[in-house]
Amino acid sequence: MRPRLERYQEFLEQEYRSGFTKSDEYDISGVSEELAKKMRGGHFTRIVFSGMGCSAIVSDAIRVFFNSIRNDLEVHVFNDYDFAYLIPRSVIEDDRTLIVLSSYSGHSNEPVLAFHALSPMHHRVLLLTSGGRLGELGEEHGVSLARWTLGRPDREYPLFHVGQYFSILVDMFLKLGLLDKDHGPEVRALAQDLETDFTPALRELAADAAVRSEDSNIIMIGSPKWHESLLKLAKMHFNEIAMVPATRNYFHEFCHSEVATLSDPVRRHSILIFSDPEEDDYTRAKRENLVSLLTAPIPQNGNVTVTEVELDQPTFIRQYFTALEFVQYLVLDLGKARETASRNLISEAAGNPWYHGTTIEAENTG
Structure with missing residues (x-):
């Protein structure tokens, strides 16, 4: 692979701002009709996001954004699977709480463990992923699934694309009825606004x-x-x-x-x-x-x-x-x-070989 700093600079100079305009690179055809009806009908008064790394970051940005627009929907985020110590039981067990398990790769172990721990709530769980093990579990158990379908993702560093993830979620949540106003034009306008800001x-x-x-x-x-x-x-x-x-x-x-x-x-x-x-x-x-x-x-x-x-x-x-x-x-x-060289410590410490340089190189040359 090309050096990360070279890819990072190219991304900043050529792709960062344009990502805000690519709000359609997702697929919600896997969301059940029952869950979609509840979301559009205003059944949910809370969203609880769970994810690790970059998947959690996007959730935090959305949470603060919801606060900034004074939306009545309450949002919580926890970055683990041992949620009993992170989120009040009354929030998790409330039928009006939508639970979103987020993992871009779908191979992070923590969201998979949370998936199993939350099995009694699967009827109000939404999986947010590009596929992987989490996607397979969603299909196997009939749990609602929303997929990222980014055209040019950086496989090793999903954090490059937080701007596009944010733009997608604003569009996705409008279509799912979790937002009552279209903020898409404001987000997409960032591509131009940042030129002066x-x-x-x-x-x-x-x-x-x-x-x-x-x-x-x-x-x-x-x-x-x-x-x-x-x-x-x-x-x-x-x-x-x-x-x-x-x-x-x-x-x-x-x-x-x-x-x-x-x-x-x-x-x-x-x-x-x-x-x-x-x-x-x-x-x-x-x-x-x-x-x-x-x-x-x-x-x-x-x-x-x-x-x-x-x-x-x-x-x-x-x-x-x-x-x-x-x-x-x-x-x-x-x-x-x-100019520090990476040792792939993140993928190895997290136990997720999907992000490992050797895995990516093998897939690119295979």
């Missing part, structure tokens, strides 16, 4: 932040709005593409605990702060105070650098995907500075 100044800031983040511990902080959706995805990009460690935390929690580690660090630390105009006066003043403390010209700040990213675009969708483009370019520049 992702300004040359933001690209320059990303390049500068990448230089200042070399050989650093990367710490991302933001409000709850951004912590679960944007920062979770950004962390995956830092980990999987640049292959550098990164952490994320809630802004107020960080100020009450983790900030102590920056008192006089021996190692370099790169702090990325994401904020938006919806912050209240207390939060904004507290953030300004934190930045002033960490950028003061004193010896203890010698190994600390701070980058502020103001998400001032007019809608949540434009804020989210402008910030994601900023992160992606920062990751690209940082990854090039290190």
Whole structure:
């Protein structure tokens, strides 16, 4: 396969924005008539998503999006199969809760285990996958199935396509009756909006932040709005593409605990702060105070650098995907500075050979 950073750069420059216009690359013919009728009839008051890695990230983005449009549908996400400790039993057992098991490959073990554990609820389970073992189980047990049918997916790094996944789910959920308004035009317009939203100044800031983040511990902080959706995805990009460690935390929690580690660090630390105009006066003043403390010209700040990213675009969708483009370019520049070779640790640690380089190469040459 071509080197991941080469593929990543090509994706960013040629495919990232166009992905928002490809909202039709899915198939819901496998959704049962009974489940579709319940969704369109407003039977469900909650959705619970379960998935791992990128499959969970898309669910988190959809959850925050639903909150941003004040939809009455309550959304939960858990990233495991031992849901008894992650989701209230009353939520899982409620007949008005739709459960979506998401796995792009269909071979991740956790959603498969969740599938079996949730067998009493199969009549209100929707499988979201491109196929694999999860797809086979859906067909075998007659469980509703929605399939991703992306035309040009990057097999090793599904996180490339979060923008397209998001666009597809907005279109899919409208057709299934889980959204009462068509937000597709706004999502598809991102292909043009990002040309102005992702300004040359933001690209320059990303390049500068990448230089200042070399050989650093990367710490991302933001409000709850951004912590679960944007920062979770950004962390995956830092980990999987640049292959550098990164952490994320809630802004107020960080100020009450983790900030102590920056008192006089021996190692370099790169702090990325994401904020938006919806912050209240207390939060904004507290953030300004934190930045002033960490950028003061004193010896203890010698190994600390701070980058502020103001998400001032007019809608949540434009804020989210402008910030994601900023992160992606920062990751690209940082990854090039290190050029770390992958050991396929993700597929091996997760026990999912579908993502492994040797599996992909064998299928491509077979």
